Amino acid sequence: MTKYLMGIDNGGTSTKAAIYDAAGNEIAKSTIYTEMLTPHEYWTERDMSELRAVNFQVIHDVLQKSKINPKDIAGVGMTGHGNGLYLIGKNGQFVRNGIISTDNRASAIVEKWLADKNYETAVRPRTYATIWSSQPAALLKWLDENEPEVYDKTEYVFMITDLVRYWLTGKAGFEISNASGTSLFNQDTEKLDEKVFEFFGIKKWLKKIPPLVDSTAECGKITAAVSKKTGLCEGTPVAGGLFDITASALSTGLVKHNQLSIVTGTWSINQYIDNKISVVKDLFMTSDYPIKDEYLLTEASPTSGSNLTWFTETFMKDHTQLLKIVNDEHSIYDYCSKLVAAVKPWESKLIFYPFIFGSNAGIANSSAGFIGASKDTSLAQFVNAVYEGVCFAHKAHVEKLLKINANVLSSPIRIAGGITNSQVWLQMFADIFQKPLELVNVKENGAMGAAMAAGVMSGLFTDFKAAAKSMVHISRTITPNPELAEVYQEKYDLYQKVVKDQSFVWNDIGNTQLETAN
The missing domain is CATH 3.30.420.40 (ATPase, nucleotide binding domain)
Structure with a gap:
């Protein structure tokens, strides 16, 4: 049975x-x-x-x-x-x-x-x-x-x-x-x-x-x-x-060491397991992992794919309604991916810091925003900047993990969450990290x-390693394009510089009390 x-x-x-x-x-x-x-x-x-x-x-x-x-x-x-x-x-x-x-x-x-x-x-x-x-x-x-x-x-x-x-x-x-x-x-x-x-x-x-x-x-x-x-x-x-x-x-x-797992959703979750832990001031979290003597080391913040949901609900409601009116089988997210696919990485320097729901910048009062827009900036470039900003926020977290464990990217990245529904976004992740992505x-x-x-509890599996072997299967692998490594590194460096330079602006905004009108 x-x-x-x-x-x-x-x-x-x-x-x-x-x-x-x-x-x-x-x-x-x-x-x-x-x-x-x-x-x-x-x-x-x-x-x-x-x-x-x-x-x-x-x-x-x-x-x-x-x-x-x-x-x-x-x-x-x-x-x-x-x-x-x-x-x-x-x-x-x-x-x-x-x-x-x-x-x-x-x-x-x-x-x-x-x-x-x-x-x-x-x-x-x-x-x-x-x-x-x-x-x-x-x-x-x-x-x-x-x-x-x-x-x-x-x-x-x-x-x-x-x-x-x-x-x-x-x-x-x-x-x-x-x-x-x-x-x-x-x-x-x-x-x-x-x-x-x-x-x-x-x-x-x-x-x-x-x-x-x-x-x-x-x-x-x-x-x-x-x-x-x-x-x-x-x-x-x-x-x-x-x-x-x-x-x-x-x-x-995720049942072995030196493997990175990325989960995209409201939160940017970047993590790996280890049997050794130490006190690291800047580490977001160390938590128990339900495999004997293992811990989950996590860098996370609410800076991931939900920023796109915010953008579409705030600025693209007309596009969403139009897709429904014409009975287009594609969602607003499919449409966004089509827009991004038309933007070459070197065509836009528009930067988005994806801090609508919170920040990973380590700077008080930091908030979301675009910088680098002009009258010629297209909707596609704005959406592209959102895609890139989310990837860059994940990358910033992973760089902190690499300072703790330099081998955490020694194997392909396991990736899950909302962005896996977009081939364009997945390819961007792979190109920015310059690592293969494995989708389960x-x-x-x-x-x-x-x-x-529940399977381990009920005795169907002896432990989580057995459960993973039986239930988790790789569906496909996304391979990075090495020709885009340099341009994305330049854009990531620019992103980091912009975020750092914004600290005084965020401080001023956070400490300014606006007077109400009489």
Whole structure:
């Protein structure tokens, strides 16, 4: 009898469920997009009632699409955006809106912590990471200062992976790969660190965090009530789940050293695994990897493909509507790729720094922008600059990883995420990095990784290496054009110089208070 695995993936604005067989074939998937709430500047939230409803709905829908017997689902795993904050009160009540990982309300708190010289002795040597504004520590501190009533209403502090597992099983846990990315986890002791909580001034919240659970542990079973709403069989086992960057890495087959995995989406995720870690001040994050004695070293920022979504929704709405009117089978993204394909790399010096949702420049108040435009700059050149800017942002992250491990590019890059739908963008990535790109035959990387965790939990695979061998397959390889190496290096150097030179401008903008009109 064929057994199947279900993976659930909650991003910032979408919820997905997919079903796979043990060979990694996608049987069916379902996606529902949800509203990102922005009640104040720099806030990004989700309605908890809507979030729960769409999770149940995508499970129901994917089972209907698959036409398989729910009894053949061997296990369910889940993943979702890392960090952010989801609070649950007694009897499962919602305390407040969930907070997404692009939220920036606590930036001033983080700047104060990072300016404290004690951070480098009290926190970084324990967490091996740099705190940032949408991590739980910063958000909990912000709540203490701005919504203090929330503490007494809260029974559990969750990441989104833990929240969805709780809804499916009624069991509370705090999954380790997610926990290790929160800047609250001691990488040496493999536990949440009380002294770190003390430094951040949030020690009281430690009692609100449920026990740590492993990614492949059975952390509960589908309840009778959930079975009625979703169609899953009561008693179906549910795995601990995974941090989304971990799930994406596993779905690209990242199981050996000196191999780079790049995931493109809202976040620019660039990572590799190693069995050795050290304190590196500029490294974004070191987190647990669910392979024995391995760690995931990550450079990341929200500077990737979602910048194109912003550009098309802001400046190309008419083009999108026209494509619909003429029933063109191509999407606005296909149209963008056609525009970029017509631009030769040496034809435009237009630079775009892709910081719409955040920056990786290491400069306070940095924001997105174009520089180098003239009256002759075409729409195609603007789109081309967005494509290049995203590639350059990834390259800046990878250069930081190369300072830690000079061999990280000794084999082809495994790449996944939204840009893999564009052959033009893939070729640009390969040409800018001057490395072959290997594409895995998977469309939903997060859901696939989560399903792999369910496969290990259920005994279909002995471990993640076995799961990757069975489920992950290279579909094609993109080879770089060496003739473009020099021109792209010149453009990347120009990009870096422009970003550096903008620091005083960003500082002035950030510190300027505009007067309201009378």
